[in-house]
Amino acid sequence: MAIRELKVCLLGDTGVGKSSIVCRFVQDHFDHNISPTIGASFLTKTVPSGNELHKFLIWDTAGQERFHSLAPMYYRGSAAAVIVYDITKLDSFQTLKKWVKELKEHGPEDIVVAIAGNKNDLGDIREVPMKEAKEFAESIAAIFIETSARNAVNVEELFQKISPFTDVVTTNLKLKNPSDRRVCFKVKTTAPRRYCVRPNSGVIDPGATVFISVMLQPFDYDPNEKSKHKFMVQTIFAPSAVSDMDALWKDAKPDDLMDSKLRCVFELPSENDKVNDVEATKAAPVMNSAKADPTAASVPAAAAAAAAAAAAGLDDTEMKKVQEKCKRLQSEMSKLVEENRQLKDDGLRMRKVARSDHMTTNSTGLLGREASATSLPSLLVVIAAIFIGFFLGKFIL
Numbered sequence: 001m002a003i004r005e006l007k008v009c010l011l012g013d014t015g016v017g018k019s020s021i022v023c024r025f026v027q028d029h030f031d032h033n034i035s036p037t038i039g040a041s042f043l044t045k046t047v048p049s050g051n052e053l054h055k056f057l058i059w060d061t062a063g064q065e066r067f068h069s070l071a072p073m074y075y076r077g078s079a080a081a082v083i084v085y086d087i088t089k090l091d092s093f094q095t096l097k098k099w100v101k102e103l104k105e106h107g108p109e110d111i112v113v114a115i116a117g118n119k120n121d122l123g124d125i126r127e128v129p130m131k132e133a134k135e136f137a138e139s140i141a142a143i144f145i146e147t148s149a150r151n152a153v154n155v156e157e158l159f160q161k162i163s164p165f166t167d168v169v170t171t172n173l174k175l176k177n178p179s180d181r182r183v184c185f186k187v188k189t190t191a192p193r194r195y196c197v198r199p200n201s202g203v204i205d206p207g208a209t210v211f212i213s214v215m216l217q218p219f220d221y222d223p224n225e226k227s228k229h230k231f232m233v234q235t236i237f238a239p240s241a242v243s244d245m246d247a248l249w250k251d252a253k254p255d256d257l258m259d260s261k262l263r264c265v266f267e268l269p270s271e272n273d274k275v276n277d278v279e280a281t282k283a284a285p286v287m288n289s290a291k292a293d294p295t296a297a298s299v300p301a302a303a304a305a306a307a308a309a310a311a312a313g314l315d316d317t318e319m320k321k322v323q324e325k326c327k328r329l330q331s332e333m334s335k336l337v338e339e340n341r342q343l344k345d346d347g348l349r350m351r352k353v354a355r356s357d358h359m360t361t362n363s364t365g366l367l368g369r370e371a372s373a374t375s376l377p378s379l380l381v382v383i384a385a386i387f388i389g390f391f392l393g394k395f396i397l
Helices: 018-027 065-075 090-106 120-125 130-139 155-167 245-251 298-312 316-396
Strands: 002-012 040-049 052-061 080-086 112-118 143-146 169-176 183-189 195-198 201-204 209-216 230-237 258-263 277-281
Touching: 002 018, 002 065, 002 090, 002 155, 018 040, 018 052, 018 080, 018 112, 018 155, 040 065, 040 155, 052 065, 052 155, 065 090, 080 090, 080 155, 090 112, 112 130, 112 155, 130 143, 143 155, 169 230, 183 195, 183 209, 183 245, 201 209, 230 245
Parallel strands: 002 052, 002 080, 080 112, 112 143, 169 277
Antiparallel strands: 040 052, 169 209, 183 201, 183 230, 195 209, 230 258
């Protein structure tokens, strides 16, 4: 039976019951006098899930402020993070929001967040309403559950809920602005709780491209169920100064908006868990003197749908062609590397030959200078002898 490992990190304020939840889940035990965690503790538990085993690698972090800087060491690389708060302490719920913000900024992109309100056996002194906590969890697409480590309530269910989230599926949506003006965009879906879209709005500069990550949260898939999920990408020309995006979309006229709609098709993952990139090239609205062309929105919508179908329609034959092409490219790369190495060797040999020729030329030049320097005194002696003989002959005669 296959074993799938799942790294889980527990975060939250001190005293909220993180260690008690882990102890209850791993050892089915509750310690009334449990000591505060120092740094972090590590425990594991393997549980059956369908046709495989899920091995939880659990990091229980300390809640004290002096250990806060160590937290990134433990949630980095985690598949899921469980942020725990105490339902009887409102301050612990405010701290939870800070952890959510930190995970969004510094945590793994596809990390699954679960919010656990612990100590629900003390409901008579509750300070955090369940409705408020649940709405906050839904606003960040997180799992929500209330637990009681003392009474063993919903502890197993908490880890069951995060267990399937090792299979988060991410698809990239590519938005391109071919116009010469800045364009604002917004991505909407009919199933906001099922998908996590990052970013879901923004501004695209002229000629620029933006990649949108659409993360499908795992669920009990029924192959006989027809998918009714849809996405809509809205665009509008951006004014010269965009300060309030919400007000811009709220005050936008229907004639100034362009809508492109995409329909979702679920496909079972291949052996290599490939991720399809869906490219939707967004054309800015074609503006007349006062209003947009009513037919402008239909063309990009059809193009986007065709692009989605093309990206999702790779069959086995095409995949084989792609693999063969990759092999050819690797072979060509190896040849280029070998040629580059030979060129380097040839260059080294040529430089050595050039140095030896230069040294030979220098030696020849030195010998020539020495010979000329040696012949110069001899010539002077001959000239001196001629003059001496001339003067001696003149005096004698």
